[in-house]
Amino acid sequence: MNILGVELRRSAALGAALLALTVGVIALYAAPARWSHGWLALAMTTREYTILLWPLALAAGAWQGRREHRANVGELFATTPRPRRQRMVPVLGAMAVATGLAYVLVVAAGGASLLTRSHYFSPDFLVISAVGVLSLVAAGWLGLGLGRLLPALVTAPALGVAGVLLVFFSAVANPDWLAAVLSPMYGTGQFTPDQTIDGGVSGAVAIWMLALAATGAVLLTATNWRSRVAAALPAVLGLGLATAVVPRDHDRLTSPIDPVARELVCTDDAPKVCVTRVNAGVLDELAPLAREGLAVLAELPSPPTAVQEGVTGLPAPGPGVVRIPVRIDKNGGLAHPSVVVYEVVSRLGVEGDARCPGDPMVLRAAAYWLLGREPLSDVGVVPEVIFEDEPLNAQAVRLWQGLAKLPREEASARVAAVQRAALNCQDTTGLLSRPAR
DSSP, X not given: OHHHHHHHHHSSHHHHHHHHHHHHHHHHHHSGGGTTTOHHHHHHHHHHTHHHHHHHHHHHHHHHHTHHHHHTOHHHHHTSSSOHHHHHHHHHHHHHHHHHHHHHHHHHHHHHHHTTSOOOOOTHHHHHHHHHHHHHHHHHHHHHHHHHHSOOTTHHHHXXXXXXXXXXXXXXXXXXXXXXXXXXXXXXXXXXXXXXXXXHHHHHHHHHHHHHHHHHHHHHHOOSHHHHHHTHHHHHHHHHHHHHHSOOOHHHHHOOBOHHHHSEEEOSSSSEEEEEGGGGGGHHHHHHHHHHHHHHHTTSSSOOOEEEEOOTTSOOOOTTEEEEOOOBOTXXXXXXXXXXXXXXXXXXXXXXXXXXXXXXXXXXXXXXXXXXXXXXXXXXXXXXXXXXXXXXXXXXHHHHHHHHHSOHHXXXXXXXXXXXXXXXXXXXXXXXXXXXX
16 A cells, blocks of 8 residues: 555556646536536536546556656666566556546536436446546556557647547547447537436446557557557457447447436325426426416316426327427526416417417417517527527417407407417417407
């Protein structure tokens, strides 16, 4: 332990760990909304940042690997009775401890902010993070070996650049199963908060990283050209084994889902409001807003009775259930709460279907009449909408103004007719603008 401590203090390992920790934490908190959904998102985002951390560990290892050459003590150490393999154990240990601990601390720095709220904890968090730790250790050891093999001053920065290119371009290589093996950042770009990395992919990456680590260790401890050539053997065997076990199924490679994270969690009382388990932490914030929207729709003859988070891949709920998106802010709370009521009311409680005819501005005018205010363009109201032709909302305003001039009973009947047509997939055009009775 004393030898390892000395090695940590006098080698580049500690500096590399501090640099990796700093870069990782800055990268995480530069965009906290990417992982504020919870532990699974944090693990995925941290693994994605191996595009920065892996090259750093590789370059740090290379810088450390040329230490004997830099100090010109290689021949002196060769005369000592201790075999080189034994002398390199503290070097390998120090690099493993430093790089692995740096990754763990980056994850911990992100996890500290998640502790302020209740978040679903997926077992995949541990697997994904463990493979991330292993990948940095492998990069450090491979760098040690390459730094000793090529002890030039330019080796470390060149390997840093090469590491970035390798991690990125191997992640987008074809076929997908090969990319899944080669790059530690493969599959980490989340499209949904319940997206994970398949266990088979994690196993294949772990095998490949262990093989690279073994190659680096052999290169570092090699004493002749035969052992240096033999260092390629672990990498070749590891690549072969990893490609043999990695899944070939497209869905397992590109969009695996944690089924528990996707399960619905609902309020105990009625009207029911349900969200996926991964977003359960905002249910208490969402429920009163969703119920306010349901109360607005209660004026209709066929009002919905529940609200559910809309998630691609889940079967469509039965009639009477409104699906809305649930957005999470950078602090893990409910993002854009002001739009929830509108999104519940916006289609009069009817599931959208592109195959059904009709005028969306009729639905907008009817929804805003129920809300008791003049229609607004979805730009600036719905976060994802960035463009809308100006005449569209002007049409909705004209229809709304026409409704506002009618007796409430007549206006309510017209809005009900719009909902009935939408429910039956019939054309809604003209239902608000027909002559008054």
